[in-house]
Amino acid sequence: MTSLVRGPQLARLLGQWHALPGRRRNPDYRALADAVRGLLADGRLPLGVRLPAERELAEALGISRTTVSAAYRELRDSGHLHSRRGAGSWTRLPGGHRVASSGLWTPQDQLDMIDLGYASMAAPAELLPAAHAAAEDLPRYLGGAGYHPIGIVELREAVAQWYTARGVATSPEQIMVTNGTQHAFDLVVRLLLPPGGSVLVESPTYHNALAALAARRARIATHGLLIEGPGWDAELLLGSLRQIRPRLAYLIPEFQNPSGHLMSAPLREQLVATAHATGTDLVIDESFVELALDGTVVPPPVAAFDRHSRVISIGGMSKPYWGGLRIGWIRASAPQVQRLAAARVGVDMASPVLDQLLAVHLLADADTIVAARRAQLTIQRDALLAALAELLPEWRVRVPSGGVILWVELDGPISSALARAAEEVGVRLAPGPRFGLDGTLERFLRLPFTLAPDDLVDAVRRIAAVRYGLDHAPRPQWMDSAVIA
Ligand SMILES: Cc1ncc(COP(=O)(O)O)c(C=O)c1O
Structure with a gap:
């Protein structure tokens, strides 16, 4: 596992951190701290890695060292960074979460969360009889x-x-x-x-x-x-x-x-x-x-x-x-x-x-099970498409001829910020940059249609609310994220 992230690497991961929605009201240091928390939440930045020295990150981002110092201070205050004088600063999570060797951590059980991080369906009815x-x-x-x-x-x-x-x-x-x-x-x-x-x-x-x-x-x-x-x-x-x-x-x-x-x-x-x-x-x-x-x-x-x-x-x-x-x-x-x-x-x-x-x-029993899955997915896909067309009409969606996923083009490079805001209203999302190497997919969002139509429509309602409210919302409290599969 990586133990040290260099300035240019972190700068690449941070991508468009300075152009996120809600930015106008936020000072630079806070926007930077928010963006680092976002990377930690969705696993792109592992826990327990040493961040670049302040001067190195300032250089890589082309900003002042004071801004980086203030961002690191804010991350320390919120429990996302642990610093040892003269040695460096390491990423962590508030509340003493354990760090798995993979760099991921176990999420709390959040039963009321609509989880769109998984592109997978609940088990078919045939599973129990097959188990017997x-x-x-x-x-x-x-x-x-x-x-x-x-x-x-x-x-x-x-x-x-x-x-x-x-x-x-x-x-x-x-x-x-x-x-x-x-x-x-x-x-x-x-x-x-x-x-x-x-x-x-x-x-x-x-x-x-x-x-x-x-x-x-x-x-x-x-x-x-x-x-x-x-x-x-x-x-x-x-x-x-x-x-x-x-x-x-x-x-x-x-x-x-x-x-x-x-x-x-x-x-x-x-x-x-x-x-x-x-x-x-x-x-x-x-x-x-x-x-x-x-x-x-x-x-x-x-x-x-x-x-x-x-x-x-x-x-x-x-x-x-x-x-x-x-x-x-x-x-x-x-x-x-x-x-x-x-x-x-x-x-x-x-x-x-x-x-x-x-x-x-x-x-x-494949023929029966798979036919039912396809029928179910068609209904769910169409419900998700209809909700998006109604509530987020400026997002562009290509209708897939199979699979379980819509790959949505957003109305700006806002995917990570949106995922952070959506957690606040009980929807877990997989932002576009998770699916690339260099943080360049901020204009995209993966939306699986693997949940029941009512849940999908509810999720889109909540996402639409945070999308439009992003500029007016109070600064979000941070929440834990989960494995995306
Ligand atoms: C393309 C692709 N490969 C592999 C996997 C992992 O599948 P499994 O759960 O069988 O390990 C997934 C699951 O999302 C996937 O989408």
């Missing part, structure tokens, strides 16, 4: 040690069949079961990316993937997605691959998180051909592939164009079924799966047998 059925299956496994590093064969067969049905012939030996898609990504990165290796990712992208890459000290290059149109600019994407020749490229072709775009079949084919030429392994995250809406036809999997084992697909049950299951998988060549299993021994050995049996039962 799994418990009845369990005795078949109790005679063995229970360790299955690549997963129980029944589940690997079910996942392999699912790939085969989607047009990419797959054997159970090509499947490894993991504890969720994030775990799958982390294992692949451990196996394929040497420390400091280069990776190409989309911008914006799934923020927890960035966290896994940071842990590997990856050198990250980005491909900026277009907001309108097809999302990926084919020429630029393939050009970047040829120029950078990254070791890995991490892409989310179906209903990309957070932009919602769907990659065309021709680009999938070109992507694989180019990756082969540049020696790049493609890590393809299929988290949302089953959640096409409005009858949208999803192109063949990227792996269907692969002739040289350049594509590793990852996916899982969190989005169509339930995040609490913690079931994901990797599709790779059989030898790669064996190497992944060897890498896994140093991490967590194997996935729980009971959960895998549960997953087998849910997959057997």
Whole structure:
């Protein structure tokens, strides 16, 4: 974990701190302190790191040292900074919250919070019966040690069949079961990316993937997605691959998180051909592939164009079924799966047998469950779109043809400030910069449509109220934030 943040790094994270709403009434030092608190609240600035010396930050921001001193004093007073004379100042939270090794912290339970930080749905009704059925299956496994590093064969067969049905012939030996898609990504990165290796990712992208890459000290290059149109600019994407020749490229072709775009079949084919030429392994995250809406036809999997084992697909049950299951998988060549299993021994050995049996039962009922999820998501998406059109008409929204997310273009670079203000009225948001590397996504906000329509409409009402009240509200009290997933 980073233990020291340098002046230019913090300046990059702070982005447009001086241009936030409500600024006119705030002195510079207070705006700076507010912006640092915002970074702490959503995890972009970890706890327990040393901030730059006052002079260094003043230089990086092009402001006076007195302003930085006053901001640090204010942060100390509010309990967000701890200073030792002559040694430096470290970030922390008021109230003595524990710092996890990841730099994140456990949020208080806030039951009345409308949580739009998670892009995931509550469990389907079929989950409980599947759990009972799994418990009845369990005795078949109790005679063995229970360790299955690549997963129980029944589940690997079910996942392999699912790939085969989607047009990419797959054997159970090509499947490894993991504890969720994030775990799958982390294992692949451990196996394929040497420390400091280069990776190409989309911008914006799934923020927890960035966290896994940071842990590997990856050198990250980005491909900026277009907001309108097809999302990926084919020429630029393939050009970047040829120029950078990254070791890995991490892409989310179906209903990309957070932009919602769907990659065309021709680009999938070109992507694989180019990756082969540049020696790049493609890590393809299929988290949302089953959640096409409005009858949208999803192109063949990227792996269907692969002739040289350049594509590793990852996916899982969190989005169509339930995040609490913690079931994901990797599709790779059989030898790669064996190497992944060897890498896994140093991490967590194997996935729980009971959960895998549960997953087998849910997959057997996939058609019914997924159809109901799609219907539910369509209603929720449309309720969220209607509420936004009515209450925040100056925000621009592209209607996604699948997935669970609206990527909203705001009426100014206000995303972090808005997220801070929304916490005050009981709505947790994931501001745009969470999904990028350099604090440049302040004009964007991720809004998942994974909650019930009434909650979504209520959330938009509250967000609209703070958006318009931001200039007139008294200075907000600080609140704890939570993991964004
Ligand atoms: C693109 C993407 N990949 C991976 C994950 C993590 O999934 P899991 O909960 O299965 O680890 C998510 C969850 O939001 C996601 O959106």
